Amino acid sequence: MKFTSTRDNRVHLNGFQAMLQGISRDGGLFVPQEIPYIDKMEDLIALDYQELAFEIVRLYLDDFDDDKLRGAIEAAYGGGFGEDIVKLRKLGEVWFLELFHGPTLAFKDLALALLPRLLKEALKEEAPGKKLLILTATSGDTGKAALESFKDQEDILILVFYPRDGVSEIQRKQMVSQEGKNLKILAIEGDFDDAQAAVKELLEDEGFLNDLLKRGLIVSSANSINIGRLIPQIVYYFFAYFQLIKNKDLVLGDRVNFVVPSGNFGNILAAYYAKSMGLPVKKLICASNENRVLTDFFSTRTYDKRRKLIKSSSPSMDILVSSNLERLVYHLAKEETSLVKEKMEDLARKGHYSFEGANFDDFYADYTSQEEVEEVIGKLFNEMGYAIDPHTAVGYGVYEKYKKKTGDNTPSIILATASPFKFAKTMAQALGISILSRDEYELLKELSSLIGLEIPSSIKSLREKIELHKGLISPERVKKEVEGFIKEQENV
Numbered sequence: 401m402k403f404t405s406t407r408d409n410r411v412h413l414n415g416f417q418a419m420l421q422g423i424s425r426d427g428g429l430f431v432p433q434e435i436p437y438i439d440k441m442e443d444l445i446a447l448d449y450q451e452l453a454f455e456i457v458r459l460y461l462d463d464f465d466d467d468k469l470r471g472a473i474e475a476a477y478g479g480g481f482g483e484d485i486v487k488l489r490k491l492g493e494v495w496f497l498e499l500f501h502g503p504t505l506a507f508k509d510l511a512l513a514l515l516p517r518l519l520k521e522a523l524k525e526e527a528p529g530k531k532l533l534i535l536t537a538t539s540g541d542t543g544k545a546a547l548e549s550f551k552d553q554e555d556i557l558i559l560v561f562y563p564r565d566g567v568s569e570i571q572r573k574q575m576v577s578q579e580g581k582n583l584k585i586l587a588i589e590g591d592f593d594d595a596q597a598a599v600k601e602l603l604e605d606e607g608f609l610n611d612l613l614k615r616g617l618i619v620s621s622a623n624s625i626n627i628g629r630l631i632p633q634i635v636y637y638f639f640a641y642f643q644l645i646k647n648k649d650l651v652l653g654d655r656v657n658f659v660v661p662s663g664n665f666g667n668i669l670a671a672y673y674a675k676s677m678g679l680p681v682k683k684l685i686c687a688s689n690e691n692r693v694l695t696d697f698f699s700t701r702t703y704d705k706r707r708k709l710i711k712s713s714s715p716s717m718d719i720l721v722s723s724n725l726e727r728l729v730y731h732l733a734k735e736e737t738s739l740v741k742e743k744m745e746d747l748a749r750k751g752h753y754s755f756e757g758a759n760f761d762d763f764y765a766d767y768t769s770q771e772e773v774e775e776v777i778g779k780l781f782n783e784m785g786y787a788i789d790p791h792t793a794v795g796y797g798v799y800e801k802y803k804k805k806t807g808d809n810t811p812s813i814i815l816a817t818a819s820p821f822k823f824a825k826t827m828a829q830a831l832g833i834s835i836l837s838r839d840e841y842e843l844l845k846e847l848s849s850l851i852g853l854e855i856p857s858s859i860k861s862l863r864e865k866i867e868l869h870k871g872l873i874s875p876e877r878v879k880k881e882v883e884g885f886i887k888e889q890e891n892v
């Protein structure tokens with residue numbers, strides 16, 4: 401399996417190289433040259449999560465030694481996750497795929513638990529003796545998940561940038577209390593898009609990268625621009641489908657819809673890969689919050705970032721530049737890289753591009769407003785006793801609109817992307833808990849007794865944790881801070 405760039409099809413890298421580099425020097429993202437197709441799906445149905453992950457990941461990372469890949473997967477999903485790595489829960493006519501039973505309580509754990517182990521192997525194969533510097537921009541959940549899995553890993557340094565006012569209190573505290581010798585977390589005066597742009601810029605900065613290479617450092621990213629993030633995410637789409645077959649809710653070949661709360665378009669892109677690999681999917685339903693660039697893109701065929709970012713109650717989706725959409729454009733443009741390059745340059749220069757002529761039939765897109773999010777949470781809890789977080793509620797809200805508009809009865813699976821405990825304030829508001837004069841930690845207790853679930857221990861202990869990372873910088877300072885961090889680490 402080789403990977404190429406969305407902006408230049410002369411690029412050919414193996415999986416190790418693509419993961420280590422993170423982003424192509426031409427600014428494009430790495431994509432598999434050919435999406436593998438699974439002919440004998442019936443052989444996979446009975447596998448447990450790790451076995452299935454092995455079968456899927458190795459189709460993409462075929463340079464990996466089988467035993468090493470197996471070992472990496474076992475270790476990644478061994479500790480830190482509940483006994484069921486992901487849970488499928490039926491409520492009324494839909495299923496929720498709970499992806500938040502990992503160490504940091506959001507779906508990002510599924511990919512980030514594995515990524516450092518993949519990268520370490522890549523480092524050994526491609527650049528023995530070198531160290532890896534991981535730069536990460538986060539809209540709230542990636543940061544903590546990356547820190548948790550990269551902390552104190554030998555030969556890896558990690559730096560995380562989060563938007564100062566763009567994450568929930570629990571998400572912030574999870575990050576700034578992170579212990580570990582090889583890491584640093586900085587708040588940025590700006591939003592996620594600023595943070596992501598700064599990181600991408602450094603990953604394309606030839607002079608900077610060469611300078612660091614001379615000092616023994618390779619720079620990569622833990623964001624979903626890294627293909628190593630996306631591949632592990634394909635697994636749970638298959639796993640959920642097979643679960644329905646095992647439960648006799650479906651027979652092999654029946655189609656399902658997936659509803660995916662989307663921001664950077666990584667999670668739903670993994671679903672698109674799953675569909676392209678042969679998974680019987682009818683619609684990929686892309687759910688946005690009020691930052692509805694993706695909804696508009698699918699309905700008008702114009703991507704237009706020229707609008708103000710709205711700070712919503714689903715902060716991990718407060719994004720105007722959905723990076724992974726570039727990969728979809730590449731596939732839908734029949735791999736014509738010059739066309740992708742032109743569109744992405746338009747986006748950078750003019751703030752918009754249009755994409756006529758492509759076939760969007762695999763997708764359906766809509767959005768849920770903040771007001772609707774609270775209604776959805778309240779209604780589902782009152783009717784079914786099930787509490788969903790604001791991101792998942794964006795998904796469920798869009799599902800209801802889809803159903804009403806189309807009457808489609810295809811079994812639908814909604815991705816539950818985070819634990820409701822990460823967003824105590826919004827949950828309290830939606831469920832009628834008074835938020836007056838209470839801090840987030842008191843709200844957690846009330847939330848816990850109302851919804852009848854224990855506060856996850858990693859969140860319970862947060863209140864007492866010391867804030868170790870207090871830095872706040874402007875986006876222009878990112879490069880300087882990276883250099884400063886490297887110096888600090890060289891002196892340890």
Ligand SMILES: *Cc1c(COP(=O)(O)O)cnc(C)c1O
Nearest residue numbers: 541663664665666667716817818
């Ligand atoms: C990151 C995130 C999303 C959005 O996923 P993308 O892959 O960026 O589209 C949705 N919900 C939660 C809770 C997240 O952390």
